[in-house]
Amino acid sequence: DVQMTQSPSSLSASVGDRVTITCRASQSINSYLNWYQQKPGKAPKLLIYGASRLQSGVPSRFSGSASGTDFTLTISSLQPEDFSSYYCQQTYSAPWTFGQGTKVEI
Amino acid sequence: EVQLVESGGGLIQPGGSLRLSCAASGFTVSSDYMSWVRQAPGKGLEWVSVIYSDGNKYYADSVKGRFTISRDNSKNTLYFQMSSLRAEDTAVYYCARGAYYSGLDVWGQGTTVSVSS
Numbered sequence: 663d664v665q666m667t668q669s670p671s672s673l674s675a676s677v678g679d680r681v682t683i684t685c686r687a688s689q690s691i692n693s694y695l696n697w698y699q700q701k702p703g704k705a706p707k708l709l710i711y712g713a714s715r716l717q718s719g720v721p722s723r724f725s726g727s728a729s730g731t732d733f734t735l736t737i738s739s740l741q742p743e744d745f746s747s748y749y750c751q752q753t754y755s756a757p758w759t760f761g762q763g764t765k766v767e768i
Numbered sequence: 769e770v771q772l773v774e775s776g777g778g779l780i781q782p783g784g785s786l787r788l789s790c791a792a793s794g795f796t797v798s799s800d801y802m803s804w805v806r807q808a809p810g811k812g813l814e815w816v817s818v819i820y821s822d823g824n825k826y827y828a829d830s831v832k833g834r835f836t837i838s839r840d841n842s843k844n845t846l847y848f849q850m851s852s853l854r855a856e857d858t859a860v861y862y863c864a865r866g867a868y869y870s871g872l873d874v875w876g877q878g879t880t881v882s883v884s885s
Contacts, residue, residue, distance in 0.1 A: 663829075696871035698813075705862055705878055706805075706813065711871030749813050753868040756818060756826035758803070763812040 664688055664752050668761025675766060679740045683764045685750035687731040694754035697726055697735045700747045709748075710735065740766070770794035770874050772863050777879030784853050784883075790846040790863030790876055798841045801867040804848050806859035807878075814859075817848065821867075831857075853883045 665688040675681050685695065693713040698706040708717045710726035713733055723738045737744055745768055750761040776788040790802070803818040816828045817837040825837050836849040846863050860880050866872035 694868055698872075700813070705864075705875035706872070707875075708866070708871045708873045711873075712869065717871070717873065751813075751815065751871070753866075753871065757828045758815045758818065758868070760805075760813045760815055 663757055664691060664755060664759055666750055666752055666759050666761040668750055668764060670764060671762060672765040672767060674768065675740050676768070677740055677742060681737040681740050681744075681766060683735045683748055683750075683766075685733045685735075685761045687733070687752055687754075690731060691752045691754035693728055694752055695726070695728065695733045696751045696753060697724075698749045698751065699744075700749065706749065737766075770865075772865065772874055772876035774861065774863055774876040774879040777861065777881045779882045779884065780853055781885050782854060782883055785849070785851045786853065786881060788848040788850065788861055788863075788879055788881075790848075792844050792846065792865070795865065795874075796841075797839050797844050797846055800865050802837075802839065802846045803864045803866065803872060804837060804846075805862045805864055805872070806857075806881075807862070808856070808859045811859075816861075819846070850881070853881075855883050857881060858883045 667686045695713045697710040700706040713728040714726045748764045771793045819837045834852045838847045860878040862878045863876045864872035865874040
């Protein structure tokens with residue numbers, strides 16, 4: 663199975679900050695890497711798919727990139743509504759594993 | 769409007785069985801990849817199962833042999849039959865649409881399963 667190691671598990675930031683979250687896959691997953699945002703008590707929301715493709719309706723301050731088995735989610739200028747939890751997920755091979763999550767706090 | 773609505777959760781004793789339903793509208797379940805994802809209280813997301821549009825099914829090791837994913841094309845509904853339930857299966861269960869190349873782009877609101885005596 664592909665293991666996804668996400669870091670950090672939590673971070674503190676301020677409005678306007680540039681924030682970076684990283685996921686490392688245990689093997690090559692091509693670009694089958696997705697990023698989700700989840701707010702407390704709500705279902706996750708797809709932000710990025712295919713490592714760098716922005717889901718329709720998602721603000722352009724969110725971006726994704728890849729380098730080998732390392733994947734990065736970047737929020738260019740953190741907004742109040744972005745304080746949330748974020749998860750990566752690989753869909754290269756079943757089981758479609760998630761990372762452990764990152765909580766972005768004020 | 770594309771929508772998923774789960775039902776069937778509840779309190780069940782260890783060793784019991786439960787069937788979750790996920791009614792879809794605005795698209796055809798049989799033409800898409802459909803997954804179940806769960807989240808234990810205070811924990812992260814755990815992918816548990818997927819059924820492909822061609823009918824292939826895959827499961828996480830944690831539920832393999834105990835849970836079964838299926839769909840009813842006439843009702844446009846996804847199901848999750850859960851048996852031999854354990855305390856560690858306690859979670860909010862989400863159904864979601866999405867293929868390996870597009871991510872899970874539509875999610876239900878979730879249904880809560882509590883396994884306790």
